[in-house]
Structures are given as C-alpha cells and as structure tokens.
Amino acid sequence: MLIENSKWIRKKDTSSTIVPIFRKRFKNCWPVKSATLEITCDGVYEAVLNGKRVGEFILAPGWTEYSKRLQVQSYDITGLLSDVNTLDVVVGNGWFRRTNAPWTGTQNPDEFLPAMLIAAVHIIYEDGTEKLIPTDESWQVSESKILLSGIFIGEDVDMTKELVFEQAEVTDYPKDILIFQEGPEVHEQERIYPRSSFRTPKNEWVLDFGQNLTGYMYFEMDAHAGERLSLSTAEVLDREGNFYTGNYRSARSQLHYICCEGHQCYKAKLTFFGFRYLRIDEAPEGFSADNIHAIVLHSEMTRTGWLTSSDPMLNQLFSNILWSQKGNYLDIPTDCPQRDERYGWTGDGQIFCKAGTYQYDVRKFFKKWLADMKAAQHENGWIPEVIPSLTAYKPGGAGWSDAVTIIPWQLYETFGEISFISDMYEPMKKWLAYIPTVSTTPDLFTGCWTYGDWLALDWPEGYVPENIELSKRGYSNDDLVCSAFYANSVSIVIKVGKILGQDVTEYEELHNRIRKAYWKAFGDKLNTQTEKVLTLHFGLAENPQTVADALAEQVKECGMKLQTGLVGTPYLLHELSRYGYYDIAWSLLLRKEYPGWLYSVSKGATTVWEHWDGIKPDGTFWDDDMNSYNHYAYASVADWVFGVACGIKPAAPGFAKVRIEPHPDERLNSLGAKLDTAHGRILSSWKYTENGIRYEIETPTETEIVIGGVSRTVEKGKYIFGE
C-alpha cells in the first residue's frame, strides 16, 4: 500500500469543532500514464481535485471495526490532473468520531480524536518515472466552510467563510489498521423530486417527497451572501398534519446553509438523513420546491429479486420492503437510518438477511461486515450486539450474537460461496464455546442476558411489566429463546463442519443433548407464539405437528393475529405453512388491521416500520422513544413470499438446483417472483383464471417442481401448468 509511506496529518489546534479542509498543491508534467489517489481518514471525507469530486464513494472510507480495520480507497485520478493541481479534502466526524447521542454516554474514546488524514498521490509518467506525493508537513490545513457535521447532527455550512491555511501537523496514529477497500462503495442512487409543497396547520412550509428514504437533499439557487437556507427532515406527519421529529430522539436531522453571492448548489457532504418530509425553516428570497430534490444513498448492490402481485396494497408492501433494505444497507446493515442509532444491530441484520439476499446481490456487502464481526468478536467468544462494535455496548445474546452462524449460512445457501462459511467457521465455534462458560444449565443457554423476543405483543391481558425496558422484550421465556438459538447455531456448525470436511461428532453429541434438555425443560411450557415457532423452526419439538396445531389454534383464538416480536416473526409464516396452515399464514400476511403487514400500508407507509402500530389507528404515535419508520426486521416476510407463496427454494447451495412449490391463495388473483441467481434467472408466478390456476415457471437449472402435491423433476426451461 503506497499510503504506508505517508504520515497521518491533522490541524495543530484541535480545539475547533469546525470540519478541517486539508490542501495540497502540486505541479505535474506530461505525458502521464496513470495517477491514483490512495486515501483514508478517521471520519468521513470528500476529496476534490481541481474542483472535481474524486470518485463516487459517499461517506468514504465507510464504517469498519476501526480499532483493527480501516479501509483505504484507491481512485484513478488521471483524468482530473492538470499542470498545476489543488487537492482538497474535508474530513468530518462520520462514524469514527461519532458525536455520541447523549443516551449512549461518552464512552467512545475515539470521539475525542482530532480529524486526521492519510493519503498519497501517485503519478506514473509515460517515460516510466514516478512521483509520490504523500501526506506530510508540506500539506496545508484550514477550517472549512462546514461548521458542523456528524452522522447524528446533520451539517451546518457557511459559504461566506474565508479559508485560512496553515501548515498541517504530522501526528502519530497506527497504520497497521489500514486495509484495502473491501465493501461496496456507497453511491448516490435515484433522485426524488418533491411531490407536493404545502403549509401545515402550524403554518410551517413542508415538502413531501412521497417516499421515506435514506440520503440527503440537493439544492441549487440564486441567493445573496448571508441569506440562509435551513432544512429539517421528518419521516411522518402527526395526526394533525404537522411536522414530527420526536422519533429522531437526540439526532439533529437538519442542514443549515449560509449562502454566498450568486448562483450556487450544495448537498450534504459528510452525513445522511432518513426522511420523507422536509421543512423549510428559512430560505432565501424566491426559493421554491423547484430548487430542491432528494438523493437516495445506499451501498452499491445489484438487484436480484422482484415480487409483484395483483393487490396494490401487497405491492406497496413489497416496495416498502425494498426501500427499507435500500435505506438500511448503507455501508453496514443498520437497524434504522434516521434516529440516534443507525447501528449494525446483529439481531436485525440476521433477521432480515435471508430476504435481503433475495432482493440484492449482497455478497460484497456482507463479506466486509462479517470480517468486522470476526474482528469484533471478544476473545472469550461473545459477539457484540452491534457491529462495528462500540465500547459502550455489550454481548448481543441469543438471536443477536447468533448472527455469527445464521448470516454466513444464509449467504452460503443463497449464493453458494463456500468462503462465507469457511471464513466464519472459527468465529462460529468460538461463540458456541462461550455459551457453556456463562450458562447456568448444562446443555442449555440459560440465565443470561437476551433481548428475548424483542417487541413481541404477547404480554397477558392486563399485565403491566415492572419496567418499560422489560416490556419491550415480550413474554417469551428468555431461557427458551436463548436455548433454541443455541441449538440452531450448533446445527449450523454441524452442517458447516461437514461441508468443510471437519469432524463434528462433538457438535452432533452436543446437539442431541440440547434437544433432549430443551424438550425436558420447555416441552410442556410452550406458551407464546414465539416459543412454539422457535421450537418448530429449530427442530426441537418431539411432536412438531401437535406444536404446530397448537400454534395455529393460538393465532386463531387471539383473532387471527400475530403476537410475535423480532425473533418469532421471521419464522411464523414458515412454520404455519410447513405444517399445513397455509390459509392462516396468508391471513396474517394479508391482514390490514393492527397487527399486520398491510396495516402500515393502510396508514400510508412507504417503508417498513419498527412497530406494527408506529402510527396507531387513531393517528397518534407509538412513543418517541423507539419509533422508527424504516426498520426492516418485519420486512423479513419477503423470504416467505419468495420461498413459500411463490415457492422458490434452493435445493442445492446457490440455487445450483432448485425446488419450486408455489402455494397460491385465492384471496389474491396473482403473484409472481423473479430471482437472479448465479445459475440464471428463476421465475415463478401463479394466477387464478376461469379454469383454475395457471402457473408459469422458468428455471435455469435442474428443478423439482411441485404443483398440487405432484412432483416432477425438470431441466432448464419454461413450464406452464394449468390454464
């Protein structure tokens, strides 16, 4: 890495919170064969060479386990070079020097680091000579026009501010953490224009983009120096139609811009927002909705999966699921993109991962994040609840830390690449080795911290939990939840070990012991829906059909409602349908009332919500504390639509062989899924016609097609069944 010859540089006076701009002027002669810029920083940067942005990577260098891994980008800058060159780099706080939201405390020591840059320009001339321009004391630095910037605090800009450069100071910071870029870059995606511009009952000027999105706003206008543009964002309006920002909690989702003279344009450089609405708090004379639009940001990923149906509400749900993935696959898989979290919550990551692998090619995206998980794993085996880890955070516990087994296995199943499981085999085993060191019962995972069935709705009627924190964890038995995930992780390690040619006898014996101990401890105490669902899904029931019958009965008895939280919901429809209750699974999917997937759609949602009733039937909100309108855990239902309703399942890793068994429901006229795999495109659709059901299937490889219980194995091709 060329950058290894460079020195970390910073501003001498580090007391200012204004974002620094580093500058290097250099001459160049011709002819140039190639020129590259290698660069990274302890925050997020934007590099500009001779007035043009270098590369398309937004929020570079991305978020990794910084204490061990910091990505370095390498850009081809040949086309940007001139005879005399000015390279400018602004370095904002980003995720590295996270300006902590107050509730997380100030336990992140990196928060107090100054902005630092390390870079090298490398020019190779046609005659074979080379020129290296590393960061050192010959670089200059000034306060930039960006007065304030942070992931949780938005951006303040003063375009009238004069830059006053001084010599940069060389500083000591590790270089052994530098790695080449691993993940896909975050790029600007679609541009979204305001759909309407109106005054709220409070007489505030608001623009509606019609889509809850993750990104920032771009504006272009004529203005006089000193005029101001102040923008605030929101995901939803309140019952009265007023702007609502309470759910951002301590995140300041605003951009304040002081204009220079004349024509100008700007977009946030070093932060992002989660929003649908924009409030224009102050604007230069003549500013209108035509001057502004939104730019969507997410990691570069190729779309691989599509769902479409005859029901507009279901189609809106599919769209919401897609947008929640786009909004939360921003360099790392986040829980939400707007409030003062935006963290790589391991539980949420594993819950949505299967659906996520069907909609986009996320191999590169997860390669990097899993490497961070490996780097963040505690030496005694526990996996932090958020990856990249934060010092204030703790072990994830069951369902969260189990991301270490579930995600690599899912990636292997969807994409067929063995490196996902081979790279993570040791971390998986290490996590399993940790459990007996903390569990209070042999062969079970008991007595330990867990988020339980987070946000489940199954507290008994009238029961008021002693504290609000507890109430979020649902009524499922923590020990059961932990032990069920323990069993599942062991079974994944067995499968992985066998594929890797390892001796897994020890894990097979362990799995047998867990199953026995589990059934003995919990078999006659399967009370909540989630307790039954986990027992079924992880193969822990001695009499699965009886458990499934009881689950179906319970769903019906409580009014055809799901009561599951984050850990039970992803598997609920799968287990109902596996044991013959397709009609109930469909009823839950198509339910328009709270709690149900189409309820939020009926309330105008354009992304998937954290709470089924983020907006209650009477239009009031779930409280500000945890009320994200872009949370993809419940979007995991897409994997049931692909895998059961349309029936597309891998029969061999990576869909090298396929099994297609669609399960139509007459409440829907038609449904179709399209899935691009390493072996080609799979299509499965069905439609109710006058004569029955017509199925259209296309497969790129050997496939077992099961229709109406009749199975046939076919070669690559297009097949139609029914009329």
Ligand code: BGC
């Ligand atoms: C996040 C969740 C996460 C949880 C832990 C929340 O604040 O937004 O989605 O999994 O904490 O239970």
